[in-house]
Amino acid sequence: MLRPQDSATRERKSLNGLWAFRLDSAGAGRAEGWWRSRLDGSREMPVPASYNDIVPDLAVRDHVGDAWYQTSVRVPRHWTEERIVLRFDAATHRAVVWVNDVQVAEHEGGYTPFEADVTDHVEPGGEARVTIVVNNELTWASVPPGQLGEGPDGKRTQNYFHDFFNYAGLHRSVWLYATPKTRVSGITVDTGLDGGTGTVRYAVEHVGNASVQVALRDAAGAEVAISEGAEGVLTIADVHPWAPGDGYLYELEARLRDADGGLVDSYVLPVGVRTVEVRGTEFLINGEPFYFRGFGKHEDAPIRGKGHDDALMVHDFELMEWIGANSFRTSHYPYAEEVLDYADRHGIVVIDETAAVGLNARMTMFGRADAPSTYTEKTVGSETQRNHLEAVRELVVRDRNHPSVVLWCIANEPDGGVPEARDYFAPLFAEARKLDPTRPVGFVNIMMDGPDKCVLSELADVLMVNRYYGWYSQTGDLAAAEPVLEAELRAWADKHGKPIIITEYGADTLAGLHSVVDNPWSEEYQVDLLDMYHRVFDRIDAVVGEHIWNFADFATRPAIIRVDGNKKGVFTRDRRPKSAAFSVRRRWRKDL
Numbered sequence: 001m002l003r004p005q006d007s008a009t010r011e012r013k014s015l016n017g018l019w020a021f022r023l024d025s026a027g028a029g030r031a032e033g034w035w036r037s038r039l040d041g042s043r044e045m046p047v048p049a050s051y052n053d054i055v056p057d058l059a060v061r062d063h064v065g066d067a068w069y070q071t072s073v074r075v076p077r078h079w080t081e082e083r084i085v086l087r088f089d090a091a092t093h094r095a096v097v098w099v100n101d102v103q104v105a106e107h108e109g110g111y112t113p114f115e116a117d118v119t120d121h122v123e124p125g126g127e128a129r130v131t132i133v134v135n136n137e138l139t140w141a142s143v144p145p146g147q148l149g150e151g152p153d154g155k156r157t158q159n160y161f162h163d164f165f166n167y168a169g170l171h172r173s174v175w176l177y178a179t180p181k182t183r184v185s186g187i188t189v190d191t192g193l194d195g196g197t198g199t200v201r202y203a204v205e206h207v208g209n210a211s212v213q214v215a216l217r218d219a220a221g222a223e224v225a226i227s228e229g230a231e232g233v234l235t236i237a238d239v240h241p242w243a244p245g246d247g248y249l250y251e252l253e254a255r256l257r258d259a260d261g262g263l264v265d266s267y268v269l270p271v272g273v274r275t276v277e278v279r280g281t282e283f284l285i286n287g288e289p290f291y292f293r294g295f296g297k298h299e300d301a302p303i304r305g306k307g308h309d310d311a312l313m314v315h316d317f318e319l320m321e322w323i324g325a326n327s328f329r330t331s332h333y334p335y336a337e338e339v340l341d342y343a344d345r346h347g348i349v350v351i352d353e354t355a356a357v358g359l360n361a362r363m364t365m366f367g368r369a370d371a372p373s374t375y376t377e378k379t380v381g382s383e384t385q386r387n388h389l390e391a392v393r394e395l396v397v398r399d400r401n402h403p404s405v406v407l408w409c410i411a412n413e414p415d416g417g418v419p420e421a422r423d424y425f426a427p428l429f430a431e432a433r434k435l436d437p438t439r440p441v442g443f444v445n446i447m448m449d450g451p452d453k454c455v456l457s458e459l460a461d462v463l464m465v466n467r468y469y470g471w472y473s474q475t476g477d478l479a480a481a482e483p484v485l486e487a488e489l490r491a492w493a494d495k496h497g498k499p500i501i502i503t504e505y506g507a508d509t510l511a512g513l514h515s516v517v518d519n520p521w522s523e524e525y526q527v528d529l530l531d532m533y534h535r536v537f538d539r540i541d542a543v544v545g546e547h548i549w550n551f552a553d554f555a556t557r558p559a560i561i562r563v564d565g566n567k568k569g570v571f572t573r574d575r576r577p578k579s580a581a582f583s584v585r586r587r588w589r590k591d592l
């Protein structure tokens with residue numbers, strides 16, 4: 001699905017702003033047809049944003065069920081010959097959309113876009129009512145999973161198995177856009193390097209009768225290659241590769257022409273020419289060993305929750321540059337496409353993750369006698385797997401043209417210690433590889449499934465592991481934690497001979513709490529714990545990356561191990577540095 005853009009033949013109109021909004025715990029709106037008229041009793045709600053923290057009311061913050069958004073849009077009057085499309089960059093976690101009285105779209109999954117051709121339902125020059133019901137319920141079948149329950153007052157309650165707040169709403173932009181009826185409908189590119197020569201293998205899909213021409217321009221706008229036909233290879237002499245720290249982008253323009261040579265459609269795609277390869281225990285970008293320095297992040301901020309915000313995004317990238325990070329993981333869901341565009345332009349490397357977090361009954365219900373096993377038809381079963389497969393597809397299809405993305409992550413900390421895990425995961429790995437044979441595929445391993453236990457690591461090209469020695473075990477005892485960490489990482493290296501990225505390690509830290517002795521929660525303890533991990537990483541050749549958990553403190557639901565959220569950030573939630581930010585910067589910014 002191509003993103004909306006303004007081009008020689010295309011135009012888009014943002015629907016961002018204040019929408020009418022109404023909660024609907026009882027689910028009455030679907031039966032009563034709330035889309036048929038103006039939303040009664042609504043309040044105003046910003047889009048994009050999570051709705052949860054906008055209103056100072058627990059009933060909004062902890063709402064479970066449907067929430068309705070409505071706006072009206074004036075369709076540009078000159079869109080008379082066009083195909084008109086309504087697109088949501090995300091609606092968390094599922095949605096149904098109406099234009100005026102007609103249902104036009106339905107989508108499952110909170111972090112990938114969807115759209116509807118609404119040409120037949122709107123009038124150029126006229127106004128159209130757009131209504132969307134967004135539902136935030138998580139069940140065993142959804143990705144991520146959760147469990148619905150009932151409180152003593154008969155109210156629906158939501159339990160879930162991931163450690164971040166279940167924000168919901170319209171988190172990303174909404175667009176009305178126009179394309180010609182004969183149009184480019186998809187583009188994929190794979191790039192290669194051979195000495196100083198670069199190649200861009202492309203495939204352009206289109207709808208309607210037209211011939212395809214593809215041109216490639218360099219960053220200065222000079223045309224460097226041109227090709228006729230829907231598929232082909234563009235060759236670039238003296239190529240400027242995309243590389244970590246050097247986000248050099250070419251611009252590929254796909255043009256459709258009619259029989260007289262007239263321009264029918266034009267779509268412009270930024271392209272970075274680079275290669276990715278796993279060889280032995282090395283992770284190679286453009287044939288050079290790459291070492292990941294950075295963070296697991298979240299889309300999370302006060303007030304707006306998971307709503308995309310350009311100011312916050314640019315600030316986060318600036319802080320990452322300040323500290324010397326060269327990469328991050330989109331833990332634990334696909335991020336806004338604006339984030340990947342920025343990473344492309346700035347040479348930041350991305351591990352791109354699906355929303356499959358918390359597929360682990362043993363972990364999440366630890367110690368409970370009634371803990372179900374993870375992979376059953378009543379828990380993570382075939383319906384979950386179908387949704388998960390679709391989540392993998394939507395991620396790869398959405399993001400495969402981004403040079404910044406170098407590795408697909410299918411899930412975070414699933415239960416990988418039981419044989420059923422393989423049956424569940426093997427088709428997901430196969431699908432990712434089928435859709436994109438050019439990138440390695442992995443998943444993130446949980447601490448309790450060590451190298452002798454994990455049955456999934458065989459399937460992965462790269463080992464990604466989250467470890468919390470010195471925090472969740474050996475708490476406060478770094479001297480005890482160090483040898484355990486080292487022994488385990490060595491065991492992984494010996495067993496698989498694959499590159500290892502430590503995708504999470506860290507300590508909850510309350511900014512402003514200081515201690516002269518190793519004292520968990522203090523700023524000094526975070527510094528010391530990270531130092532200890534770094535010493536170990538430097539002793540093991542197979543370790544090719546360190547992603548600290550987390551870039552910044554983030555919201556979680558209330559829990560006795562959480563003080564106003566998860567505090568493992570190197571920055572606070574409002575992006576102030578803790579002491580660790582400076583010590584990490586000294587390690588990562590050797591140039592200073």
Ligand code: BDP
Nearest residue numbers: 163412413466504549566568
């Ligand atoms: C890991 C999870 C991450 C949590 C982290 C923690 O992958 O989402 O936030 O632990 O406990 O298990 O801080």
